[in-house]
Amino acid sequence: MPAYDNHGATISMEDVRPAIPVGLAAKRREFQTQVSSVTFRREQAVCVRNAFKRYGTKSNPNVILDGLNMTVPKGAIYGLLGASGCGKTTLLSCIVGRRRLNSGDIWVLGGRPGSPGSGVPGPRIGYMPQEIALFGEFSIRETFLYFGMIAGMPTEEIVKNAKFLETFLELPDPQRYVKFLSGGQQRRVSFAAALIHKPELLILDEPTVGVDPVLRQNIWDYLVEITKGGRTTVIITTHYIDETKQANVIGLMRGGRFLAEQSPTELIRRYQAETLEDVFLKLAVIQNRGKRRRSSILADIVDKVEIPATANPAPAIEESEVGEISGEFGDNVSMSSKGRVVVTPDCAPVEMPPEEIRHYSLYEKIKPMKWIHMKPLIWRNGLQLLRNYGLLAFIIGLPMLQMILFCVAIGRYPSDLPIAVVNNDVNSTELLCDFNQGCAQNPDTWEWDMSNFSCRYLHYLHQRQSNLYYYRTTEEALANAKDIKAWVVMTFPTNFSESIRQRMVDSRDILNSTVDSSAIHMHMDNVNKQVKWMLKKDLAEAFLDVLTNMSVACDLPERVFTLPANIHDPIYGLKMPNMTDFAAPGVILTVIYFLAVALTSGALLSERNEGTLERSLVSGITGVEILFALLVVELVVMLLQTIGVMIIAFVVFDLSQNGPIGWVVFLTFLAGICGMTFGFVVATLCDTDKTATYMALGSFLPMTLLSGVIWPIEGMHDILKAISIVLPLTKSTEGLRSMLQKGWSIDRPSVYWGFVITTAWIFLHLTASICLLKFKKG
Numbered sequence: 001m002p003a004y005d006n007h008g009a010t011i012s013m014e015d016v017r018p019a020i021p022v023g024l025a026a027k028r029r030e031f032q033t034q035v036s037s038v039t040f041r042r043e044q045a046v047c048v049r050n051a052f053k054r055y056g057t058k059s060n061p062n063v064i065l066d067g068l069n070m071t072v073p074k075g076a077i078y079g080l081l082g083a084s085g086c087g088k089t090t091l092l093s094c095i096v097g098r099r100r101l102n103s104g105d106i107w108v109l110g111g112r113p114g115s116p117g118s119g120v121p122g123p124r125i126g127y128m129p130q131e132i133a134l135f136g137e138f139s140i141r142e143t144f145l146y147f148g149m150i151a152g153m154p155t156e157e158i159v160k161n162a163k164f165l166e167t168f169l170e171l172p173d174p175q176r177y178v179k180f181l182s183g184g185q186q187r188r189v190s191f192a193a194a195l196i197h198k199p200e201l202l203i204l205d206e207p208t209v210g211v212d213p214v215l216r217q218n219i220w221d222y223l224v225e226i227t228k229g230g231r232t233t234v235i236i237t238t239h240y241i242d243e244t245k246q247a248n249v250i251g252l253m254r255g256g257r258f259l260a261e262q263s264p265t266e267l268i269r270r271y272q273a274e275t276l277e278d279v280f281l282k283l284a285v286i287q288n289r290g291k292r293r294r295s296s297i298l299a300d301i302v303d304k305v306e307i308p309a310t311a312n313p314a315p316a317i318e319e320s321e322v323g324e325i326s327g328e329f330g331d332n333v334s335m336s337s338k339g340r341v342v343v344t345p346d347c348a349p350v351e352m353p354p355e356e357i358r359h360y361s362l363y364e365k366i367k368p369m370k371w372i373h374m375k376p377l378i379w380r381n382g383l384q385l386l387r388n389y390g391l392l393a394f395i396i397g398l399p400m401l402q403m404i405l406f407c408v409a410i411g412r413y414p415s416d417l418p419i420a421v422v423n424n425d426v427n428s429t430e431l432l433c434d435f436n437q438g439c440a441q442n443p444d445t446w447e448w449d450m451s452n453f454s455c456r457y458l459h460y461l462h463q464r465q466s467n468l469y470y471y472r473t474t475e476e477a478l479a480n481a482k483d484i485k486a487w488v489v490m491t492f493p494t495n496f497s498e499s500i501r502q503r504m505v506d507s508r509d510i511l512n513s514t515v516d517s518s519a520i521h522m523h524m525d526n527v528n529k530q531v532k533w534m535l536k537k538d539l540a541e542a543f544l545d546v547l548t549n550m551s552v553a554c555d556l557p558e559r560v561f562t563l564p565a566n567i568h569d570p571i572y573g574l575k576m577p578n579m580t581d582f583a584a585p586g587v588i589l590t591v592i593y594f595l596a597v598a599l600t601s602g603a604l605l606s607e608r609n610e611g612t613l614e615r616s617l618v619s620g621i622t623g624v625e626i627l628f629a630l631l632v633v634e635l636v637v638m639l640l641q642t643i644g645v646m647i648i649a650f651v652v653f654d655l656s657q658n659g660p661i662g663w664v665v666f667l668t669f670l671a672g673i674c675g676m677t678f679g680f681v682v683a684t685l686c687d688t689d690k691t692a693t694y695m696a697l698g699s700f701l702p703m704t705l706l707s708g709v710i711w712p713i714e715g716m717h718d719i720l721k722a723i724s725i726v727l728p729l730t731k732s733t734e735g736l737r738s739m740l741q742k743g744w745s746i747d748r749p750s751v752y753w754g755f756v757i758t759t760a761w762i763f764l765h766l767t768a769s770i771c772l773l774k775f776k777k778g
């Protein structure tokens with residue numbers, strides 16, 4: 001009688017495992033006569049029916065599971081074998097509730113994985129993924145404490161189990177950090193972590209890779225030992241076919257289904273083989289029979305292998321279902337063939353009796369955060385950060401460093417700008433030529449003596465910009481402008497001083513040629529608008545300096561020659577506004593925001609890539625708990641970052657700070673939280689580090705440009721203005737600027753809108769990431 005008829009309707013435990021105690025075996029024999037029912041399926045450790053799973057799109061599907069049936073009796077060791085890439089891991093992740101089938105049914109320990117109250121994912125399962133999936137900064141003992149705490153075990157019990165496993169698996173000193181262990185040692189720690197809470201269902205994805213033969217045998221002996229009582233069931237995938245002889249049932253997967261699901265002894269008996277590897281070789285040959293033989297080597301093998309006449313009565317081969325199959329079984333047998341997909345007649349959909357309907361409370365459905373999960377998660381995040389001194393110093397120091405760079409590099413007035421001077425006004429090759437220092441007005445005639453006016457002007461210009469170069473002719477100056485990188489070439493015409501005098505005293509009868517020669521001729525470098533703008537201001541103000549000085553020297557009121565405008569103290573801001581003060585609020589928020597994006601998305605993605613996220617989720621932790629635990633630890637980091645940045649900006653560089661410091665810190669902090677939550681979105685949306693980096697970087701520049709950080713939004717196009725207003729950093733930058741420079745508080749609209757919009761974005765990001773976590777699964 002077959003151990004399993006691949007339909008799930010009947011199952012024999014006769015040859016499932018000789019080691020099962022007589023009582024238990026006898027009890028299980030009762031299953032023989034049971035018909036397939038929901039009750040029966042719930043009584044199995046795992047029962048899969050008509051499972052269909054594909055990756056990719058409907059139009060271009062990659063079908064992994066294609067009507068697969070699987071029955072894992074309670075208390076059995078189930079060896080799941082199949083070629084690399086045939087879908088073992090996919091099947092396991094559907095069993096543990098991490099992926100959803102496209103269609104079909106799965107029962108695990110009596111419930112549907114992922115349904116409220118099923119305990120799956122959760123502590124009923126122990127999962128060892130293919131990757132090491134451990135935290136490198138943890139010691140061996142801390143690793144066990146973490147996984148034990150998640151399963152809700154008391155510390156004493158964790159320590160007791162840990163001590164046993166450390167001895168049994170010959171682990172090194174429990175205080176050693178996981179990152180310093182060898183690959184094999186890490187694998188053993190990973191194995192022990194799956195066992196620490198003594199789960200009912202143990203799922204091991206290739207646990208014996210990199211483990212020496214003696215220890216491998218010990219592991220198998222241990223698995224046999226823990227399944228003896230019938231409380232624990234093990235599903236194990238491996239590439240070492242021979243080690244599965246100790247399994248009770250072996251499922252051989254190929255083409256999205258099982259070729260066989262029987263006990264090893266039954267398989268050996270049925271195929272009249274010496275070893276399990278022989279069985280698989282024969283099964284492979286059966287599949288290749290009747291097919292186009294591709295290589296002479298394969299043909300050779302196929303011809304030489306003797307197949308018993310009765311071999312494999314179950315599988316029927318449908319001519320229409322021919323598919324490409326390629327892969328390896330174990331270390332020794334390999335096949336690559338264009339093969340028919342073997343179909344078992346029992347795989348037809350089963351008419352299911354109605355399932356028991358249970359109503360779950362909203363509380364059960366929402367799966368709120370549990371303290372037994374949050375505590376180890378927060379502990380883990382904190383410990384990981386504290387152990388990583390370099391990273392911790394970097395993430396706290398980087399915003400401070402960026403602030404220092406900003407204050408030193410941005411907003412300072414450009415000085416020592418090279419200026420080429422050609423002076424045809426005086427008969428001197430001296431750049432700073434002499435002029436009358438006293439009053440230039442004759443006290444008797446009230447006539448003005450403007451001789452050497454160019455020298456007077458150059459004297460005051462030199463006090464503002466000292467890098468002046470003398471040239472004889474304009475042509476020579478222009479030719480050399482490139483070498484000295486001159487920002488302006490200025491030429492004083494012949495008779496400049498006399499023309500100025502005539503312009504002042506006799507403007508009614510002045511000739512055009514005189515007006516012309518009373519003006520300095522300037523050729524400017526217009527490439528850099530900021531520099532040109534500031535240089536023009538210096539050139540104009542040097543002229544005002546001359547007039548002020550002349551009026552003072554002649555005892556005239558100082559303001560007679562200045563602009564006829566009285567500029568009083570500003571309503572807001574400094575008397576001499578500077579770019580640093582204008583840009584500082586936006587820069588502070590941008591630095592904190594984007595560092596938080598990078599940190600959060602980086603932490604989550606590396607956790608996912610290392611497999612630790614998957615492991616935590618299988619052990620029952622929810623994505624929301626992971627996000628909030630990260631939030632708690634990063635809030636502390638962000639507080640330190642904010643305080644550091646504030647000290648640099650307002651204490652060290654003395655930037656304007658007239659607002660309520662509490663609200664200033666709070667708004668900065670809020671922008672950081674907003675960045676963190678955007679990091680959640682990036683991490684949940686992107687599957688790889690690369691796409692996450694592109695997304696974070698891609699959002700950086702538009703956000704900085706459109707948020708009024710470096711240029712007033714009043715100068716933007718109307719459409720961009722409308723977009724800019726709803727961005728997370730625009731209103732907060734405006735709010736922070738209003739607080740710092742105008743001294744306003746939360747009662748002013750421009751301040752409170754900063755808080756409102758930032759908070760709205762936080763909720764939007766959180767909702768988006770939680771939805772993505774829920775719906776992106778599988």
Ligand SMILES: Nc1ncnc2c1ncn2[C@@H]1O[C@H](COP(=O)(O)OP(=O)(O)OP(=O)(O)O)[C@@H](O)[C@H]1O
Pocket residue numbers: 055056062064082083084085086087088089090091130
């Ligand atoms: N997230 C995914 N998106 C698309 N394809 C995937 C995804 N995960 C796995 N696959 C594909 O599904 C197939 C089955 O993968 P799976 O990891 O389940 O195989 P496996 O039998 O566990 O392989 P191995 O023994 O090498 O671990 C592979 O072709 C793989 O490329």
